[in-house]
Amino acid sequence: MNPILGLQLLVVAAGAIGVAAIARRRGWPAPLLLVAAGLLVSPLIPPVPLQPELVLFVFLPPLLYSAAFDSSYLRLRDVRRSVTLLSVGLVLFTTAVVGWVVHLLLPDLHLALAFALGAIIAPPDAVAAVAVGRRLGLPRRSLTILIGESLFNDATALTAYRVAIGAAVGGTVSLLDSIGQFLFAAVGGVAIGLALAFAFAWLFQHTRDSLVENTLMLLIPFAAYLAAESVHASGVIAVVIVGLHLGNSMHLRGFGTRLVSGAVWKVTDFFLEAIVFALIGLQLVTVIRGISGYRPWEVAGYAAAVLGVTIVSRFVWVFATYLLKLLSKGDSQPTVPQTVILGWAGMRGVVSLAAAFAIPPEVPERDRAMLLFLTFTTVIGTLLIQGMTFPSLIKRLGVSSEQEQYEDRLAEAAAQQAALEAGLAELERLVAEVGEPDEIQKQVIDQLREKSWRRSLTAWERLGGGTGPGGAETPSALYRRLRREMLQAERRLFVRLRDERRLDDEVLRKVMAELDFEEAILER
Structure with a gap:
């Protein structure tokens, strides 16, 4: 050229x-x-x-x-x-x-x-x-x-x-x-x-x-x-x-x-x-x-x-x-x-x-x-x-396309609910195979149940435009806002540790990527 x-x-x-x-x-x-x-x-x-x-x-x-x-x-x-x-x-x-x-x-x-x-x-x-x-x-x-x-x-x-x-x-x-x-x-x-x-x-x-x-x-x-x-x-x-x-x-x-x-x-x-x-x-x-x-x-x-x-x-x-x-x-x-x-x-x-x-x-x-x-x-x-x-x-x-958007949100919420039930059914099947869980296993299982519940709740909340009665913040919106602030605080700490030479740049990029993926999920 x-x-x-x-x-x-x-x-x-x-x-x-x-x-x-x-x-x-x-x-x-x-x-x-x-x-x-x-x-x-x-x-x-x-x-x-x-x-x-x-x-x-x-x-x-x-x-x-x-x-x-x-x-x-x-x-x-x-x-x-x-x-x-x-x-x-x-x-x-x-x-x-x-x-x-x-x-x-x-x-x-x-x-x-x-x-x-x-x-x-x-x-x-x-x-x-x-x-x-x-x-x-x-x-x-x-x-x-x-x-x-x-x-x-x-x-x-x-x-x-x-x-x-x-x-x-x-x-x-x-x-x-x-x-x-x-x-x-x-x-x-x-x-x-x-x-x-x-x-x-x-x-x-x-x-x-x-x-x-x-x-x-x-x-x-x-x-x-x-x-x-x-x-x-x-x-x-x-x-x-x-x-x-x-x-x-x-x-x-x-x-x-x-x-x-x-x-x-x-x-x-x-x-x-x-x-x-x-x-x-x-x-x-x-x-x-x-x-x-x-x-x-x-x-x-x-x-x-x-x-x-x-x-x-x-x-x-x-x-x-x-x-x-x-x-x-x-x-x-x-x-x-x-x-x-x-x-x-x-x-x-x-x-x-x-x-x-x-x-x-x-x-x-x-x-x-x-x-x-x-x-x-x-x-x-x-x-x-x-x-x-x-x-x-x-x-x-x-x-x-307002009607289409509402129907999309309704279909998503219904699908998320069905997926939640399928996921929880699979979790209960796996728990039954393992037998009586110990304390650590119980905490992990409870976290999985809570995460599934939160995903389903978020989908249903979208039907109301992301706000609760009287325009109040829904639980999912509150969770996302607070977690974003926490992620920013964590990022600032990681950067400060890097600047103080207590954390290598390669490690910083890895942990930043993990936080970025979590924030991307919150945005979704």
Whole structure:
């Protein structure tokens, strides 16, 4: 890598992390603030190139894998019809509508390039929408649909993009060939994903080492993506399939693997998402320079038209499928407010920009510049217009998951009660096998019973929001507060002993880790 480019990326990463940290502290949506910051500083710094290979082969696989790994296979299966309609149907519909409109606006542009632009801007990136939706309590079904759409729509869009670019550069491509390429990419991606998923699952059964397993997990998305792309199958689908399978079987791994995995992927997501959204805004100067030969009002009109068509086409498709669902018989019917929110959650992301930058040099430079400009304005427009108004729209429509949250707490309390009874029954069986316990054994048994009781009590107290009658502190809340203060006092003592050279640093790290785990349990 060019040292200058490496230094630029390092500076971008540091700045992006700082902006994301401010967003987290203020409770603002980090993706939107990162894009805005990138737009503001772009004219003030040397251009930072967005390399398609960096996005598609370095950033995209781990982000897809992490999202799939954390997703619920069972919930995705419940909404598979909606996800398919959005990730396949809506992408192809948007590709066709946008391509047709662009062809009318720019008749000199090759028709295949017009449809390539449609494929480029067709797939939304749900990162910003999901982040806002989770913070504001969007219903679980809506979040699942958005996540499922974002997991699979890139595969459809990138396949359609390759077909369109191939037609523009290499000549005519028949409809039958296009369908064949799409089916091969999809089926090949699923097959490779399943094969790797079973292979890695077998490997994990024989490692039983949390450090080794999590290190392998960092390599899995790249291995799946490259394996699929090397045979022209869908790397996106392969990564998603592996992530869903391994995430669904995570309960088979050891507790250490699960604890480390959560921390590893939180850091990875935070780091990569901060960089990619900052890179979007930083492309402003590069994009503007490319269209210097056009009249400003002319390109502004093109950009507004494409942005408007992109937004409207999603609404048309979402409400058309909503009407079809109303006519069909199903247990879960969407509401109008939920459908409006789903239609407005069409923010585009870095994959669209990467695809635009990857347009081959065989395409005339003037056409490439126009396609890149229209992609950039659509991405920025959807992120700022829809992203900035998305929180207020959720609040105004009154869409909430309060009932789901209450039902979750109730189900957890019931499950904790059942688990308590099962655990205590097993404890009594073990005590009966041992016989009459001595005094020390009695104390240990009593402590186990008390701990089980406290866990069950905490779950039931959550139904009341963590407070007792009259807003008084519940026994569990009081226990957690006092124990936290005790842990702080213990930490201060350990540090003082270390400073006095009465305790080695290695011992200090060990006892601190034990206290940290206990506090993590209290936080849970």
